[in-house]
Amino acid sequence: MQKLKITGGRRLCGELEIQGAKNSALPLMSACVLVGGSCRLKRVPALADVHAAARIINRLGCKCRREGKDILIDSSVLTGVDIPDDLMRSMRSSVIFLGALLGRTGECRLSYPGGCELGPRPIDLHLSALRKLGAVITEEHGTLRCTCTGRLRGTRIELSFPSVGATENIMLAACTAEGETVISGAAREPEIEDLARFLNACGARISGAGGHRIVINGVERARLHGTEHEVMPDRIAAATYLCAAAATGGETLIKGAPAEHSGALTDVLRQAGCRVFESGRGLYLTAPARLRAVPMIRTCPYPGFPTDAQAVVMAALTRARGTGMVVERIFENRFRHVDELIRMGADIKTEGRVAVVTGVDRLSGAAVVAPDLRGGAALCVAACAAEGETEVTGLNLIDRGYEAIEKALTELGGKAERVSG
Numbered sequence: 254m255q256k257l258k259i260t261g262g263r264r265l266c267g268e269l270e271i272q273g274a275k276n277s278a279l280p281l282m283s284a285c286v287l288v289g290g291s292c293r294l295k296r297v298p299a300l301a302d303v304h305a306a307a308r309i310i311n312r313l314g315c316k317c318r319r320e321g322k323d324i325l326i327d328s329s330v331l332t333g334v335d336i337p338d339d340l341m342r343s344m345r346s347s348v349i350f351l352g353a354l355l356g357r358t359g360e361c362r363l364s365y366p367g368g369c370e371l372g373p374r375p376i377d378l379h380l381s382a383l384r385k386l387g388a389v390i391t392e393e394h395g396t397l398r399c400t401c402t403g404r405l406r407g408t409r410i411e412l413s414f415p416s417v418g419a420t421e422n423i424m425l426a427a428c429t430a431e432g433e434t435v436i437s438g439a440a441r442e443p444e445i446e447d448l449a450r451f452l453n454a455c456g457a458r459i460s461g462a463g464g465h466r467i468v469i470n471g472v473e474r475a476r477l478h479g480t481e482h483e484v485m486p487d488r489i490a491a492a493t494y495l496c497a498a499a500a501t502g503g504e505t506l507i508k509g510a511p512a513e514h515s516g517a518l519t520d521v522l523r524q525a526g527c528r529v530f531e532s533g534r535g536l537y538l539t540a541p542a543r544l545r546a547v548p549m550i551r552t553c554p555y556p557g558f559p560t561d562a563q564a565v566v567m568a569a570l571t572r573a574r575g576t577g578m579v580v581e582r583i584f585e586n587r588f589r590h591v592d593e594l595i596r597m598g599a600d601i602k603t604e605g606r607v608a609v610v611t612g613v614d615r616l617s618g619a620a621v622v623a624p625d626l627r628g629g630a631a632l633c634v635a636a637c638a639a640e641g642e643t644e645v646t647g648l649n650l651i652d653r654g655y656e657a658i659e660k661a662l663t664e665l666g667g668k669a670e671r672v673s674g
Contacts, residue, residue, distance in 0.1 A: 256672060258670050266666050270508045272655075272656045275654045278484045286310060286326075289329055293323055315331060336361075336364075348422070355388055355425075362399070388426070406431050408434060414438075415465075429471055434468070438465060439461075490654070492566070495522065495536065497569075551582055564627045615639075619643060620644045621643060622645075
């Protein structure tokens with residue numbers, strides 16, 4: 254079993270090049286299956302979830318391989334439409350292959366997806382939307398069989414919640430549907446825009462991505478073709494390293510950090526006493542020796558404060574002066590990192606979806622376990638600010654979204670190493 258050993262008490266300073274976005278790379282890899290031909294995705298992070306997506310693509314009969322920081326996918330030949338249970342369980346985002354396979358072949362068989370246990374994240378929105386497009390979906394013993402006769406049919410779909418995954422699945426399936434599909438109440442995340450840019454470069458006709466209303470005019474599948482595309486920078490990874498620097502009173506430039514997509518985060522960091530500037534190279538942060546509490550943080554769909562950044566910001570604020578409140582409005586089980594932070598000396602009280610964080614003078618290193626992807630990253634942030642050594646286990650979860658997190662922290666002047674035992 255691998256674990257991270259992090260020695261805290263070091264002021265994180267320096268420059269760091271941010272990785273490509275996990276939440277963009279995965280739907281882009283699925284989109285490559287839809288379009289056929291050869292695609293090159295540039296700056297794809299080496300993550301456990303990316304490896305899982307590559308295994309799914311190869312299982313479908315396509316060819317997927319890494320070449321440096323790029324992923325090359327040749328989906329001109331597709332021999333299967335089944336995604337086995339073990340691959341589906343390895344990552345939540347595997348459900349994104351549903352829309353791609355329906356759009357390409359009119360058929361897909363898969364089990365319910367796995368991933369971090371953050372409470373109910375039903376795929377009902379995905380399934381009801383695909384049914385409106387003409388898909389016939391049946392379930393038997395936890396396996397979904399999705400089919401359609403001929404092409405899917407464009408329609409109007411109104412989402413009751415701006416689900417990122419459902420928006421992406423609809424976009425993928427509707428690219429080759431007959432006629433026009435209009436998504437109302439669509440997710441507005443920048444990763445949605447990145448997917449639309451890729452699909453349009455491949456011959457699709459999508460407009461409005463990044464807004465509440467997305468219009469997809471279906472094309473014949475034969476009109477789609479491969480292309481090259483660079484994955485957008487990871488705004489959540491950037492938030493994590495900014496928070497690590499802030500927690501230690503540090504100073505850093507996160508090169509490539511998408512300032513235009515990080516407004517809600519940088520507003521909170523400024524409230525905490527940091528100076529945050531946008532430069533032509535990324536985001537620059539300088540933090541006071543001790544942060545001040547932020548009265549209220551509420552997670553919301555984009556462009557609100559991102560739920561994926563909630564845990565790392567909370568970790569940074571555990572040593573802030575004063576008391577603040579965090580309200581989690583997206584997932585009902587996203588405070589699983591709190592008990593581990595308390596092991597390190599944090600003063601946090603939770604009730605339902607509300608956490609009250611009272612800053613403490615010091616955190617102490619401890620043996621902690623990553624409860625999920627972002628909660629694990631939060632423990633790394635707290636460990637950088639703690640006195641002594643922290644051992645973080647559960648690295649398989651952190652590796653789902655961070656490319657060698659120990660190397661990134663070390664590059665900023667921290668002391669972190671991955672060890673076995």
